Amino acid sequence: LALENQLRQAIENREFHLHYQPQHDLQSNAIVGVEALIRWNRPGQGMIAPLKFIPVAEMSGLIVPIGEWVMQEACRQAQDWQMRGAEPIGVAVNVSARQFKDPELITKIAQCLESTGLDPHLLELELTESIVMEDPANSAARLKKIRDLGVSISIDDFGTGYSSLSYLRQFPIDILKIDRSFVRDVNVDAHNAAIVTAILAMARQLQIGVVAEGIETAEQQAFLAQHGCGIGQGFYFSKPVPPADCEKLFERRP
Ligand code: G
Ligand code: G
Ligand code: MN
Ligand code: NA
Numbered sequence: 001l002a003l004e005n006q007l008r009q010a011i012e013n014r015e016f017h018l019h020y021q022p023q024h025d026l027q028s029n030a031i032v033g034v035e036a037l038i039r040w041n042r043p044g045q046g047m048i049a050p051l052k053f054i055p056v057a058e059m060s061g062l063i064v065p066i067g068e069w070v071m072q073e074a075c076r077q078a079q080d081w082q083m084r085g086a087e088p089i090g091v092a093v094n095v096s097a098r099q100f101k102d103p104e105l106i107t108k109i110a111q112c113l114e115s116t117g118l119d120p121h122l123l124e125l126e127l128t129e130s131i132v133m134e135d136p137a138n139s140a141a142r143l144k145k146i147r148d149l150g151v152s153i154s155i156d157d158f159g160t161g162y163s164s165l166s167y168l169r170q171f172p173i174d175i176l177k178i179d180r181s182f183v184r185d186v187n188v189d190a191h192n193a194a195i196v197t198a199i200l201a202m203a204r205q206l207q208i209g210v211v212a213e214g215i216e217t218a219e220q221q222a223f224l225a226q227h228g229c230g231i232g233q234g235f236y237f238s239k240p241v242p243p244a245d246c247e248k249l250f251e252r253r254p
Pocket of ligand 2: 021037094156157180213214215216233234235236239240
């Protein structure tokens, strides 16, 4: 409860900010997008990890206003980068279970795009398999409305859920984000290599894009590029960084 009250204050006091982790085209190495990741710097206490406060925000429902702020700020930032001359950069935002169930979600996304002026095609919402599979009938309708706005949908931590793959046909999914547990040993573990190449082959057939998460080494990068993975993200390229540092990474683009 203490943390919950601190979270309420943090919203009012604007203690949250966003870091951005670049996503690279694995063929050209160009940055084509970023993932927005929330950070909470609590005065006097330093950084509090998302893994600690996101679950509390989720249980208390505070994730709804926090998530709204995240989406608004990420869209504002992406539009600002573009206005100041960067190549168009997509921005991916994590959406929690509670947010996805919010009946106002579609309206809020539309308002966010309207108020920031961001091209809807530059916004991507990351959902996990468990979130979309909780209520498949409602998810299908909701995802279609999001897609109708021009916004992309990605499946985060792909391959770690318990769901069947049939949802890939039922739902309008644009991107699978291969979980970093499969990427970690992709060069040394034949099983992980088989899983990753199978995901890539399936996605290609279904015409779904793929982002490999958690790339930490040149060997992983090379394996994924050779096997036709479109986009990669991970410490090998950059950890999540504040917006000013992210801009410097854009300038180094080829
Ligand atoms: O960088 P990292 O420690 O930030 O993130 C830890 C976890 O917190 C990840 O699972 C990530 O998806 C989650 N997370 C980070 N930012 C957000 C956010 O804005 N909203 C939600 N719902 N989850 C987030
Ligand atoms: O669950 P989600 O994929 O949204 O969470 C992103 C999380 O992964 C963040 O905590 C981010 O800091 C972390 N992350 C990003 N790149 C790497 C990486 O290369 N290795 C590891 N171990 N974690 C990473
Ligand atoms: Mn994510
Ligand atoms: Na993930």
